[in-house]
Amino acid sequence: MAERSFKTEVEALRLGADQVFDGEGILAVTKALLQSGVAYVGGYQGSPISHLMDVFNDASGLLKELGVHFESSASEASAAAMLAASVNYPLRGAVAWKSVVGTNVASDALSNVASGGVTGGALVIVGEDYGEGSSIMQERTHAFAMKSQMWLLDPRPNLTSIVDAVEKGFELSEISNTPVMLELRVRACHVHGRFIAKNNVPPPMTVAHAAQNPVRDIDRIVLPPASFLHEVEKIEKRWPAAVKFVRDARLNERFGPEQGEFGIIVQGGLFNALNRALELSGLSDDFGNSNIPIYVMNVTYPLVPEEIIDFCRNKRAVLVIEEGQPEFIEHELNTIARKADIQTRIVGKEILPRAGEYTGEVLRTGVTRFLVQQGFVVPKPPASVPPPDKVLAAEVPQRPPGLCTGCPERPIFTAMKLLQRELGEFHVSGDIGCHLFSILPPFNLGNTTMGYGLGAAGASAFRPGKGGRRAIAVMGDGGFWHNGLMSGIGNAVFNQDDTVTIVVDNGYSAATGGQDILSSLASNPLRSTRNPIERAVRGVGVNWVKTLTRTYDIPKMRDELRRALTSPVSGPKVIVAQSECMLNKQRRVRPLLANAVKAGKRVVQERFGVDADTCTGDHSCIRLSGCPSLTVKANPDSLRQDPVAHVDDTCVGCGVCGEVSQAAVLCPSFYRAKIISNPSRWDRFVNRARAAVIGWLQMRASHALARRSF
Amino acid sequence: MSKSRQRIAIAILALGGQGGGVLSDWIVTLATRKRWFAQSTSVPGVAQRTGTTIYYLELFPGLEIEHRPPVLALSPVPGDVDLVIASELMEAGRAMLRGLVSGERTTLIASTHRIYSVSEKSAIGDGRSSGDKVLAAAQSRARRFLGFDMQEAADHAGCIISAVMFGALAQSKALPFSTGDFEAVIQAGPAADSNVRGFHAGLKGVRAIETPSVPIAPVPTTNAGRRLLARVCSELPGPTHYFALEGVRRLMDYQDAAYADLYLDRVRSIAAIDRSAEGWALTSETARHLALWMSYEDTIRVADLKTRGARYTRVKSEVLAKPGQVVTVTEFMHPRLQEFCETLPARWGSAILSSPRLSAWLEPMFRKGRDVTTTNLGWFLTLRVLASLRHWRRKTLRFKIENARIADWLEIVERAGRDNPAAALALIKCQRLVKGYGDTFARGLRNFTRIMVVYNDLRGGADVAAVIDRLREAALRDEEGISLGSEIANLADHKVQQHP
Numbered sequence A: 001m002a003e004r005s006f007k008t009e010v011e012a013l014r015l016g017a018d019q020v021f022d023g024e025g026i027l028a029v030t031k032a033l034l035q036s037g038v039a040y041v042g043g044y045q046g047s048p049i050s051h052l053m054d055v056f057n058d059a060s061g062l063l064k065e066l067g068v069h070f071e072s073s074a075s076e077a078s079a080a081a082m083l084a085a086s087v088n089y090p091l092r093g094a095v096a097w098k099s100v101v102g103t104n105v106a107s108d109a110l111s112n113v114a115s116g117g118v119t120g121g122a123l124v125i126v127g128e129d130y131g132e133g134s135s136i137m138q139e140r141t142h143a144f145a146m147k148s149q150m151w152l153l154d155p156r157p158n159l160t161s162i163v164d165a166v167e168k169g170f171e172l173s174e175i176s177n178t179p180v181m182l183e184l185r186v187r188a189c190h191v192h193g194r195f196i197a198k199n200n201v202p203p204p205m206t207v208a209h210a211a212q213n214p215v216r217d218i219d220r221i222v223l224p225p226a227s228f229l230h231e232v233e234k235i236e237k238r239w240p241a242a243v244k245f246v247r248d249a250r251l252n253e254r255f256g257p258e259q260g261e262f263g264i265i266v267q268g269g270l271f272n273a274l275n276r277a278l279e280l281s282g283l284s285d286d287f288g289n290s291n292i293p294i295y296v297m298n299v300t301y302p303l304v305p306e307e308i309i310d311f312c313r314n315k316r317a318v319l320v321i322e323e324g325q326p327e328f329i330e331h332e333l334n335t336i337a338r339k340a341d342i343q344t345r346i347v348g349k350e351i352l353p354r355a356g357e358y359t360g361e362v363l364r365t366g367v368t369r370f371l372v373q374q375g376f377v378v379p380k381p382p383a384s385v386p387p388p389d390k391v392l393a394a395e396v397p398q399r400p401p402g403l404c405t406g407c408p409e410r411p412i413f414t415a416m417k418l419l420q421r422e423l424g425e426f427h428v429s430g431d432i433g434c435h436l437f438s439i440l441p442p443f444n445l446g447n448t449t450m451g452y453g454l455g456a457a458g459a460s461a462f463r464p465g466k467g468g469r470r471a472i473a474v475m476g477d478g479g480f481w482h483n484g485l486m487s488g489i490g491n492a493v494f495n496q497d498d499t500v501t502i503v504v505d506n507g508y509s510a511a512t513g514g515q516d517i518l519s520s521l522a523s524n525p526l527r528s529t530r531n532p533i534e535r536a537v538r539g540v541g542v543n544w545v546k547t548l549t550r551t552y553d554i555p556k557m558r559d560e561l562r563r564a565l566t567s568p569v570s571g572p573k574v575i576v577a578q579s580e581c582m583l584n585k586q587r588r589v590r591p592l593l594a595n596a597v598k599a600g601k602r603v604v605q606e607r608f609g610v611d612a613d614t615c616t617g618d619h620s621c622i623r624l625s626g627c628p629s630l631t632v633k634a635n636p637d638s639l640r641q642d643p644v645a646h647v648d649d650t651c652v653g654c655g656v657c658g659e660v661s662q663a664a665v666l667c668p669s670f671y672r673a674k675i676i677s678n679p680s681r682w683d684r685f686v687n688r689a690r691a692a693v694i695g696w697l698q699m700r701a702s703h704a705l706a707r708r709s710f
Numbered sequence B: 001m002s003k004s005r006q007r008i009a010i011a012i013l014a015l016g017g018q019g020g021g022v023l024s025d026w027i028v029t030l031a032t033r034k035r036w037f038a039q040s041t042s043v044p045g046v047a048q049r050t051g052t053t054i055y056y057l058e059l060f061p062g063l064e065i066e067h068r069p070p071v072l073a074l075s076p077v078p079g080d081v082d083l084v085i086a087s088e089l090m091e092a093g094r095a096m097l098r099g100l101v102s103g104e105r106t107t108l109i110a111s112t113h114r115i116y117s118v119s120e121k122s123a124i125g126d127g128r129s130s131g132d133k134v135l136a137a138a139q140s141r142a143r144r145f146l147g148f149d150m151q152e153a154a155d156h157a158g159c160i161i162s163a164v165m166f167g168a169l170a171q172s173k174a175l176p177f178s179t180g181d182f183e184a185v186i187q188a189g190p191a192a193d194s195n196v197r198g199f200h201a202g203l204k205g206v207r208a209i210e211t212p213s214v215p216i217a218p219v220p221t222t223n224a225g226r227r228l229l230a231r232v233c234s235e236l237p238g239p240t241h242y243f244a245l246e247g248v249r250r251l252m253d254y255q256d257a258a259y260a261d262l263y264l265d266r267v268r269s270i271a272a273i274d275r276s277a278e279g280w281a282l283t284s285e286t287a288r289h290l291a292l293w294m295s296y297e298d299t300i301r302v303a304d305l306k307t308r309g310a311r312y313t314r315v316k317s318e319v320l321a322k323p324g325q326v327v328t329v330t331e332f333m334h335p336r337l338q339e340f341c342e343t344l345p346a347r348w349g350s351a352i353l354s355s356p357r358l359s360a361w362l363e364p365m366f367r368k369g370r371d372v373t374t375t376n377l378g379w380f381l382t383l384r385v386l387a388s389l390r391h392w393r394r395k396t397l398r399f400k401i402e403n404a405r406i407a408d409w410l411e412i413v414e415r416a417g418r419d420n421p422a423a424a425l426a427l428i429k430c431q432r433l434v435k436g437y438g439d440t441f442a443r444g445l446r447n448f449t450r451i452m453v454v455y456n457d458l459r460g461g462a463d464v465a466a467v468i469d470r471l472r473e474a475a476l477r478d479e480e481g482i483s484l485g486s487e488i489a490n491l492a493d494h495k496v497q498q499h500p
Helices: A009-014 A025-035 A050-058 A060-066 A076-082 A101-116 A142-148 A159-176 A186-190 A207-212 A226-248 A268-280 A305-312 A328-339 A360-373 A390-395 A410-423 A434-439 A477-494 A533-539 A554-566 A582-598 A656-663 A681-708 B020-033 B089-097 B131-141 B150-157 B161-172 B179-187 B192-204 B223-235 B238-254 B257-273 B281-294 B299-306 B309-318 B337-343 B346-354 B356-366 B377-395 B397-419 B421-433 B438-458 B464-475 B482-498
Strands: A020-024 A040-043 A093-099 A122-128 A151-153 A180-185 A192-196 A253-255 A262-267 A294-297 A299-301 A317-321 A345-347 A428-430 A472-476 A500-505 A544-548 A573-578 A603-610 A630-633 A644-647 A670-677 B008-015 B036-042 B052-061 B083-086 B107-111 B144-148 B326-333 B370-373
Touching: A009 A020, A009 A025, A009 A050, A009 A060, A020 A025, A025 A050, A025 A159, A025 A180, A025 A186, A025 A192, A040 A050, A040 A076, A050 A060, A050 A093, A050 A186, A076 A093, A076 A101, A093 A101, A101 A122, A101 A142, A101 A226, A122 A159, A122 A186, A142 A151, A142 A299, A142 A328, A151 A159, A159 A180, A159 A192, A159 A226, A180 A186, A180 A268, A186 B036, A226 A305, A253 A268, A262 A268, A262 A305, A262 A328, A262 A360, A268 A294, A268 A360, A294 A305, A305 A328, A317 A328, A317 A360, A328 A345, A390 B089, A390 B131, A410 A434, A410 A554, A410 A656, A428 A434, A434 A472, A472 A477, A477 A500, A477 A533, A500 A533, A500 A554, A533 A544, A533 A573, A544 A554, A554 A573, A554 A656, A582 A603, A603 A656, A656 A670, A656 B326, A670 B309, A681 B309, A681 B326, A681 B377, B008 B020, B008 B089, B020 B036, B020 B052, B020 B161, B020 B179, B083 B089, B083 B161, B089 B107, B089 B131, B107 B131, B107 B161, B131 B144, B144 B161, B150 B161, B150 B192, B161 B179, B161 B192, B179 B192, B223 B238, B223 B257, B238 B257, B238 B281, B257 B281, B257 B397, B281 B397, B281 B421, B299 B337, B299 B377, B309 B326, B337 B346, B337 B356, B337 B397, B346 B356, B346 B397, B370 B377, B377 B397, B397 B421, B397 B438, B421 B438, B421 B464, B438 B464, B438 B482, B464 B482
Parallel strands: A040 A093, A093 A122, A122 A180, A151 A180, A262 A294, A262 A317, A317 A345, A428 A472, A472 A500, A500 A573, A544 A573, B008 B083, B083 B107, B107 B144
Antiparallel strands: A020 A192, A151 A299, A192 B036, A253 A294, A603 A644, A603 A670, A630 A644, A670 B326, B008 B052, B036 B052, B326 B370
């Protein structure tokens, strides 16, 4: 079960013609796919595209009704390879992932499908994780589109335009026999808006029908001599067909007056930010009625030379607004203008920043500079930005993401930190997933991350000398099944790497929103779960494997890790550290408990706390935990200055605080309270008896105290 | 081109898990019901895992937009945001840093409570940012600032903070919708009862101006108390009374009246040489730090505090136990051989600790931590017996050790105070390093000792006080003592340069 449920939202996918759809961008894309008669969908989760996968999962009933096949692919490569179904058959298919990382993983299959070409429309929906809120390296998917020659759509970020792009994307794909990429920026994926729906269309041919009636065409397979044929076909047939369709279907748009001395060419996805920048400068209005001619490229690859020449002709200068680098579009515009012998100056990255997101403010500054340079009077130039307040900047702390309250991964890193005190610093090869937050304070553990499922492979070069220290690799269960089993564990077995790999098995692909994976413990009616990681690891030949079923047991965690690091056995060692992702566990368990309490059942819950009068305010406990619910508060003691540790109401009672204070021999301030709702008769009897005796003794003690007190 | 501005731009700054998305959804629902076009977006990504997240909304009048849709932005432009809602004080600060709060346009609604960042709470001393500075900036930078502790209101109402924020938003009248319209949105959602309560708390939430609580001098309740109060009043100068009385009260609670007398004797000896420029600062701080050191945390003290009746009541309220629920309390203790020996009579204790054979024999018994359920009669009685060892505390090894340390420290301070009051004050404040239990205590004491050694070497320099202050701050910077070490090394280099 995923972190966020779309069970109610997916009802909107059933809307018919002329009804108003009101919802999130990702949901709108799903609706557009169903309106386009898609036959199969797949993909791999990851922000900002996770919700798309969650929506598909929650809409499985509807998909079945329509005859649409859906897979939660094992990786982006699996998803991309699925597009093979569109090679020989008129099946429309769509796959989705986080880009640029997902596209990296998928690129082998993408190159193959792009080379052979497609018969049915093939759409690759990429969530371009660039700019604010991004969790990955800042690169462009654009490069992949160009090198494999797939068309790239970058629609204006409103639901109507996005839905149109999906529908037109399939047509473009079919007409040009080329897979098409639909690029959605982070905010566009999450934008809440409206569009007018159409009826859903069941696929004219289903995957089952195709399987029943195989078609084979050797010219579509990437093997010489067909591969050489493909290259020629790309240039001579598919490209011209695509350019013609983009032009005829008017996929690119024009705003503002027909003529003007200057113009702006903008990627569709940036249009809204550009319009806001112009509006604030007094050059446009709320509806995009610009004073300056604008050419909006909803298709950023391929370019349509005729449209560009037509737009640039008779203009002194044109500003290209293209986010990210290298500036492929700007280069090509210059080439087009040069070849057509147009003297229009193409201005781009010389004025706009070469790196970083193009926000409204960046564009406002850039456009103003462009116009002023060209001698144009801007009605409302941006006021000079006051320098940031130094006092505020010094006070406002950074707040990077971290492990959640009660996270089962926290004790693993606490154990590592404690062990470091004994054995010295470790080299830790990280992976992709929640556990990578260990690189931040308070743990400060982790040296590199090389990609999803590549944690173990990232440690493979570190072969210890005789008796030397072993490198540690950390991998999540998500990364393990995505790729880590083969490229990490298999590789380590084959090469007899002497490393220790910790596989964090929390039962979900947690960082991407809690989707199920092969080793999830939940029973999933649609998928095969409960395939133990240890079995897989042993299956590829690891002999030293240890599964720990409770990561919260810090001494055990520490001792097992010590054993792995100091064992005389050489070869890869794997520790599978299991405990359920707390975010998902709480979501699962909390309503059950609330119902049980309501129904009068005996329920025991745990909470942790700190005694302020024994806490001396050193915060060692926090430095070994970093739990959001373990915080500080002003010291109630009037003599002490340092704030005391404090457990706030969000505590879920995972027990790490207590384990830490014992294992690290910290202090006796922590306590665990067991709270029994609807206590049994026996509970009440024992409690009354204890309270009577203890209460009487306490009363005596407090009288004695009163006698000797101030 | 439209002349008057129609759209309303709203930025919500929240931490992952605080329900910023819920608030954003409520505003969208509200606006849509009132036939406004509402667009919202966010960049949660990994930030949803406790990091900072910004939600951005634009509202535009007239829902019949399918034929003529407005072009709305997906991210805020500094200076162009009408309404900023921050779920925590530093997030309000962040909004200002990002330029989202403008004096001409922006209504800033913020909860003034703090959720401390890892960097703030993991400091060895006090790493907290100054909320006052952020509040002052909010007052001066926003067109209108409405701030109060919404988390407290939410806790009280038993709802998520978003409900209180939604109420505060309704009350601010920053949106052209009636309070009834706001409430209807919450009514239709899940957990309506508690959220409506929170919503009303938000409506009522007025700006809470935090007034520093004026310390109230304790009133004695026993004869011994009255006698000691008289001693403080007659023997010590007025400005030192507050800490001195707190100290007396603490040490009577810790040991007995005689121990408090010893304390006052010691404070008085410092007062006798106190020439502090700023009104008895040295004596006052001595009263504070000496009381803390003299009430060092030994096993007797911990056992006593853990078993007090008042503590049981406090725990019940802290864990939000409801009437009818049964609560049991378990402590996590890890007494080591050293602490055990230190509780023994001095001669026995040091005999064991100095005998490797005896130590090695006893050590295994103290290797594991113990879960001590103090609501169980057995453990309760054990701890009470331990607490009653208070009567013999003066004979324990720990008492001997700590009193020797205190005497040495006071002697150094007293000597320093005669010709350099500032240095004496700086040395007194070093007690702040000596705190905690086990390894923490050992580390603090080690740092304290290093500083004392440096002081001994330095004696006489003009800026000694500044040096000690700097070293003390450095000792609080990291656990490994790296900062302190490099400060000391710098000092040595400096000295070599001065006297080659």
